[in-house]
Amino acid sequence: MVTFLQFLHRHIRWLCFIGSAGAAVADQSANLAWQPSPTSDIAGYAVYYGTTSGVYDFRLDVGSQTNATIAGLAGGMTFFFAVSAYNQLGVESELSNEISFLTLDDWIRRGPWLAPIADRTIHSGSILVISNSVIDADMPLPVLRFSLVQASASTASIDATNGLFVWRTSSSDAFTTNFFAVRVSDETVFNLSDTRSFSVSVAELPSIVSLSFSNNLPVITWTGIPGQSYRLQFQDVLGNNWLDLGQIAQASTPIVSMADPAPATGARFYRVVVCPPP
Numbered sequence: 001m002v003t004f005l006q007f008l009h010r011h012i013r014w015l016c017f018i019g020s021a022g023a024a025v026a027d028q029s030a031n032l033a034w035q036p037s038p039t040s041d042i043a044g045y046a047v048y049y050g051t052t053s054g055v056y057d058f059r060l061d062v063g064s065q066t067n068a069t070i071a072g073l074a075g076g077m078t079f080f081f082a083v084s085a086y087n088q089l090g091v092e093s094e095l096s097n098e099i100s101f102l103t104l105d106d107w108i109r110r111g112p113w114l115a116p117i118a119d120r121t122i123h124s125g126s127i128l129v130i131s132n133s134v135i136d137a138d139m140p141l142p143v144l145r146f147s148l149v150q151a152s153a154s155t156a157s158i159d160a161t162n163g164l165f166v167w168r169t170s171s172s173d174a175f176t177t178n179f180f181a182v183r184v185s186d187e188t189v190f191n192l193s194d195t196r197s198f199s200v201s202v203a204e205l206p207s208i209v210s211l212s213f214s215n216n217l218p219v220i221t222w223t224g225i226p227g228q229s230y231r232l233q234f235q236d237v238l239g240n241n242w243l244d245l246g247q248i249a250q251a252s253t254p255i256v257s258m259a260d261p262a263p264a265t266g267a268r269f270y271r272v273v274v275c276p277p278p
Contacts, residue, residue, distance in 0.1 A: 028075060028103045033067040034083050034096060041087045048095060049081045056082065078102045111192030112144060112184045121201040121225050123274050124174035128200060132163035134184050142186035149195060150181035158182060173202040206230060206272045218260045222272045224251035229275040236264045248275055
């Protein structure tokens with residue numbers, strides 16, 4: 001004769017994981033599943049779990065479900081799970097086989113984290129320089145290696161040791177959008193890495209589109225990129241040195257204007273210079 005407890009134990013012994021989930025800065029979850037018992041008077045199942053094998057600090061009644069999600073598991077710890085079945089009277093079977101799960105949350109958290117890299121728009125002929133920032137909580141700090149895993153432009157490069165990204169554009173890059181992906185890896189036993197993607201749109205050089213007068217002062221207007229800084233320069237005699245006119249102008253729209261506060265009595269020539277980033 002097979003007793004109730006023996007019968008249940010025999011038919012829920014196959015406990016397994018069907019997945020797990022977790023974020024680098026949050027607790028993790030474990031998804032469990034098991035074979036249902038064919039006994040007709042089964043009322044439900046209970047999941048037991050804890051951080052010591054054979055010793056379960058928590059019990060979760062899941063009703064008649066044959067799967068469960070255990071949330072709130074701290075990272076960097078091993079958890080042990082087992083399942084029992086109970087009948088209408090609340091009598092529980094023996095526990096099923098035990099399985100363990102090592103949460104990887106802390107491993108991920110200790111890996112390198114590459115700061116997001118913003119998309120950019122620059123003028124052709126400009127040199128784009130990006131200093132990449134990395135956070136890695138491993139102590140002592142591991143050796144980090146940087147690489148370009150995607151680069152639309154073959155002339156772009158990155159320093160493998162400090163992550164300095166450099167791209168010297170040319171006039172032929174105007175009117176293009178280029179995509180890049182930077183990866184940082186640490187040389188730990190887990191070989192952890194992080195990757196960030198970004199795009200760079202290349203616009204043509206600024207162009208003076210109009211010269212008008214306001215209160216008898218010439219106003220020079222040119223095309224620009226919002227956020228980019230420019231310096232307006234002038235000559236009264238072609239061939240002389242270019243002189244700065246006023247302060248640096250930062251574009252807030254694609255059209256930039258600046259008035260000449262002291263125009264020459266004769267001819268005056270103007271040009272626009274793209275300022276390098278600070």
